[in-house]
Amino acid sequence: MSELKSITDSTLLTNQKNSVPVLGLGVWKSKPKECYAAVKSALESGYRHIDTAAIYGNESEVGEAIRDSGIPRQEIFVVTKLWNADQGYDSALIAIDKSLQKLALDYVDMYLIHFPVTGKRKDSWRALGKIKESGKAKSIGVSNFMQNHLEELLADTDIIPAMNQVEFHPFLNDVKLYDYCREKGILLEAYSPLAHGKKLEDPKVTKLANKYGKSNAQILIRWGLQKGLVLIPKSVSAGRISENGNVFDFHISSEDMNEMETWNENFRTCWDPTETI
Ligand SMILES: NC(=O)c1ccc[n+]([C@@H]2O[C@H](COP(=O)([O-])OP(=O)(O)OC[C@H]3O[C@@H](n4cnc5c(N)ncnc54)[C@H](OP(=O)(O)O)[C@@H]3O)[C@@H](O)[C@H]2O)c1
Secondary structure: OOOOOOOOOOEEEOOOOOEEEOEOEEOOOOOHHHHHHHHHHHHHOOOOEEEOOHHHOOHHHHHHHHHHHOOOHHHOEEEEEEOHHHOOHHHHHHHHHHHHHHHOOOOEEEEEEOOOOOOOHHHHHHHHHHHHHHOOEEEEEEEOOOHHHHHHHHOOOOOOOOEEEEEOEOOEOOHHHHHHHHHHOOEEEEEOOOHHHOOOOOHHHHHHHHHHOOOHHHHHHHHHHHOOOEEOOEOOOHHHHHHHHOOOOOOOOHHHHHHHOOOOOOOOOOOOHHHOO
16 A cells, blocks of 8 residues: 655556556536646646546546656656547557657556446457557456456456546445555546546535535545555645645544445446446
8 A cells, every 4th residue: 555645746657557646637528628727737736647538538648747747757757548439459559649749658557448338348358468569558458347357358368457446435435446446556547537527526525525625526536546556536626626626634544444335326427337248
């Protein structure tokens, strides 16, 4: 488990031996101009991890903001994802080149299969192995993979995904998947850690926010950090980006962490991979 020191210095080591900053900025639904400003502002606030995807349509602005930040490239952890329409061996090899071209980068730090597309995901994973070998991605991983998808993949490969990015927050707290990923050494990364904004006003969250003198968003983020997750909250507001990163100066007690463990209601805000065979 990482020692939670500051947004810039708190990392977790993947099974592929790369360090991932535990808190990053998500940019899904950030329009290109907003995205550029959000990434610039996040980097100024100390974030060193940006999560984009080919399908988000803002890889160019992510790359531009990174370059304009003046921060050395190797200090920033950049993630992008292979979109469903590009899954398959040959098409994945083409897709990474297109992403790198848009980002105007030589490599990404993590390349993820965006979704476990039936009949395609095994070939996509073989391609990601090749992409890692070529140095175009330092680490490779998956997203939206449930235990059955991971079991299938692990039975077919020597490369264990470094990370599995799934929707995860106290209201969608899949303990079995959490335990399985830990057992296999796969970092669990929480997307929509604020439940896409839909649970911020929950009175249970407000009660803890008042108790700790923090915002509701900060309580949800800190919960994930203390569970050893990597989290990528999204915002296009400079104030909220800074607020979401300001979660390294307090600790949720084990009593309250246990209480939060009872909040699960399988509340899913994004797509549902559980029915995908
Ligand atoms: N792999 C996948 O399939 C997948 C799926 C979904 C998401 N993701 C990734 O995960 C990232 C985060 O998920 P998400 O964007 O769905 O949801 P989220 O981070 O849980 O919530 C974002 C929403 O909360 C608002 N917000 C952010 N900080 C706030 C604060 N401090 N106070 C009040 N409201 C706040 C944002 O509005 P403002 O922007 O207006 O502040 C936005 O409406 C995405 O951007 C993407 O990178 C991946």
